[in-house]
Amino acid sequence: MSHSRVVVVTGGGDGIGAMVVRRLASEGWSVCVADIDETSATAIAADLTDRGHRVIGVGADVSCEADVERIGEVAETELGALSGWINNAGNTSPSMLLKMEVDAFDSVLAVHARGSFLGVREAARRMVRSESGGAIINVTSSAGLGGTVGQINYASAKGAIIAMTKSAAKELGRYNIRVNAVAPSASTEMTRTIMTNEKFAKTYLSRIALGRFAEADEMSATFSFLLSDDAGYMTGQVLSIDGGTYMVS
Ligand SMILES: NC(=O)c1ccc[n+]([C@@H]2O[C@H](COP(=O)([O-])OP(=O)(O)OC[C@H]3O[C@@H](n4cnc5c(N)ncnc54)[C@H](O)[C@@H]3O)[C@@H](O)[C@H]2O)c1
Incomplete structure (x- = not known):
C-alpha cells in the first residue's frame, strides 16, 4: 500500500486472529491487537515488540461502542492513520434451536454482528477523515453461508456479517x-480438538475437498492479500478458506 500500513485486529490475542497478527507484523504492518482478554492482547504485543515489530495490545470488548471508539483512538494516536481493520473477535454459545435461550442468541449477535458493525463504522469514519482509503475485513463462516446445526445464533450473526460487508x-x-469478508474453516486449536476423536476427524476430513486441515499461513495469507493493493479491485466479496468444504455454484 502506498499509505501508512496500520491495522487493527480484533480478537487478535488468540486463535486465527493471533496467526493473522503475527503474519501482518512480519510483513511490516503496525498492528493494534484488541481483545477482551487484555492479558493475551498485551502478551502477543510484547512478544512481537521484542522481535522488532510495531505492535500494541488493547483490552476492549467489541460489543461496547465506547470500547471500539477507544480502539480507533489508541491505534491512530500510537501507530498512525489507519489503513486496515479486521473484525475477527468472536464467541459461541451453542445449543439446538428448540432449547436455545434468548440470552444465548443476543450474546452471540452482540459480539459478532454489533461488534462488526461498530468496527466497520469506526474504521470507515477514520479512513474517510484521513482521505487515504483503506481495507476492512470481516470474519464470517460457512455457517453464515449455508447454515449449521446447533448454532442458529452464530449462523444468524455470520449471515448478518455477510450482508453488512x-x-x-x-x-x-x-x-x-x-x-x-473471509470464511475460514477450522483453526489450529479446533483442528487439534477434532483430531483427538478419530471417528469425528474422519467424517470432518471427508467433507474437505483437499482432504486436510489448513496450515496457519494458508489462513493468514488471505487476510494479508485482502489488505494489500493486489486486492485493489476487490470489494464486497466473501472468500472461503476451507479447502473446498463449502462451494457455491
Ligand atoms: N475456528 C474456526 O473453525 C472458525 C471457523 C469459521 C469462522 N471462525 C471465526 O473466526 C474468528 C476467530 O475465531 P477463532 O477460532 O480464532 O476463535 P478464538 O476463540 O480462538 O479467538 C477469538 C478471540 O476473540 C476474543 N473475543 C471474544 N469475545 C470478544 C469481545 N467481545 N471483544 C473482543 N474480543 C473478544 C477472544 O478473547 C479470543 O482471543 C471468529 O469470528 C470466528 O467466528 C472460526
Whole structure:
C-alpha cells in the first residue's frame, strides 16, 4: 500500500486472529491487537515488540461502542492513520434451536454482528477523515453461508456479517475503502480438538475437498492479500478458506 500500513485486529490475542497478527507484523504492518482478554492482547504485543515489530495490545470488548471508539483512538494516536481493520473477535454459545435461550442468541449477535458493525463504522469514519482509503475485513463462516446445526445464533450473526460487508462495500467504495469478508474453516486449536476423536476427524476430513486441515499461513495469507493493493479491485466479496468444504455454484 502506498499509505501508512496500520491495522487493527480484533480478537487478535488468540486463535486465527493471533496467526493473522503475527503474519501482518512480519510483513511490516503496525498492528493494534484488541481483545477482551487484555492479558493475551498485551502478551502477543510484547512478544512481537521484542522481535522488532510495531505492535500494541488493547483490552476492549467489541460489543461496547465506547470500547471500539477507544480502539480507533489508541491505534491512530500510537501507530498512525489507519489503513486496515479486521473484525475477527468472536464467541459461541451453542445449543439446538428448540432449547436455545434468548440470552444465548443476543450474546452471540452482540459480539459478532454489533461488534462488526461498530468496527466497520469506526474504521470507515477514520479512513474517510484521513482521505487515504483503506481495507476492512470481516470474519464470517460457512455457517453464515449455508447454515449449521446447533448454532442458529452464530449462523444468524455470520449471515448478518455477510450482508453488512456487502452494504458497507457499496457505501464506502467512493472513498476507496474496500470491505471484504473471509470464511475460514477450522483453526489450529479446533483442528487439534477434532483430531483427538478419530471417528469425528474422519467424517470432518471427508467433507474437505483437499482432504486436510489448513496450515496457519494458508489462513493468514488471505487476510494479508485482502489488505494489500493486489486486492485493489476487490470489494464486497466473501472468500472461503476451507479447502473446498463449502462451494457455491
Ligand atoms: N475456528 C474456526 O473453525 C472458525 C471457523 C469459521 C469462522 N471462525 C471465526 O473466526 C474468528 C476467530 O475465531 P477463532 O477460532 O480464532 O476463535 P478464538 O476463540 O480462538 O479467538 C477469538 C478471540 O476473540 C476474543 N473475543 C471474544 N469475545 C470478544 C469481545 N467481545 N471483544 C473482543 N474480543 C473478544 C477472544 O478473547 C479470543 O482471543 C471468529 O469470528 C470466528 O467466528 C472460526
